[in-house]
Amino acid sequence: MSVTEMFSHIQGFLSADQEVREDIRKVVQGLEQTAREILTVLQSVHQPTGFKDIPNKCLKARELFSTVQIHIGELRTKFPVEQYYRFHEHWRFVLQRLAFLASFVVYLETESLVTREEVAKILGTEVNREKGFHLDVEDYLAGVLIMASELSRLAVNSVTAGDYGRPLRISNFINELDSGFRLLNLKNDPLRKRYDGLKYDVKKIEEVVYDLSIRGLAKEPEAGGDK
Structure with a gap:
């Protein structure tokens, strides 16, 4: 293989990798938008009138988490199972934000600490890294x-x-x-x-x-x- 052929092969690899990252970014944008919607709903509990309506706010947030599950289901198809940590930085921040929102909802409902397994269930993902996309x-x-x-x-x-x-x-x-x-x-x-x-x-x-x-x-x- 000549130098030119070698670098052409490398460029093909880089282009394919960039396509994967772009696909991931598009799905993550949807996750970020849904996270903002959930946060908007939950922020209202800080208002004096919001304390009287906490159950309904939590119910509304739970409904929006169904959209999160759809996005995560799509995201896990965008990369090979064994390459989770290779692309982790793309969704790390929004996943932490979603873990916070799930934890906050459960606290408002029960005044207790949610488990990692329960957060993963709310988000529609796993805790076992062998299954690919996980919390x-x-x-x-x-x-x-x-x-x-x-x-x-x-x-x-x-x-x-x-x-x-x-x-x-x-x-x-x-x-x-x-x-x-x-x-x-x-x-x-x-x-x-x-x-x-x-x-x-x-x-x-x-x-x-x-x-x-x-x-x-x-x-x-x-x-x-x-x-």
Whole structure:
């Protein structure tokens, strides 16, 4: 093979690779658009009137996740199973964002931490890397940390809405979350930096709870369900 033939062969490979990346980008754009729509729905829970309509907001978000499943189903056909991490950077950010949105929906519904398996189910993907497109554990953890920041904001806005019990519950949840992350030996730099921000979320929520406490508003729900 001559040098010219060799480089012609390489150009063919590069062109084919570029076509795959372009196909992936088009699907990811659809995912990003749907993620923005879900975020728009969930952002309304921060409004005073939104606290009364949380179940309906979660239901609407769940409906939009069906579109996410369609996009991910299409995305997984765009590259060979064994090349997931070769193209991972194309969808890493939006997948983390979607993991956050799924985690936030489940928290609003149950006030508990969603599992990685449940997030994968909501998104319509897998947790097993051998199956190709899957929810990487670090992407799941990044989504959970984004949720922690959203909950710190929710704690502040719930006071404005007159819901004084919610910040206490959020505080307990975030402290448990912080304790869980302390068990991990995080070596991924972006994930480690995001985890470092969790202490600020903890501090922000503790300040909210402290302000409620000194005003005599921080009270646990009483035995009949009343606050």
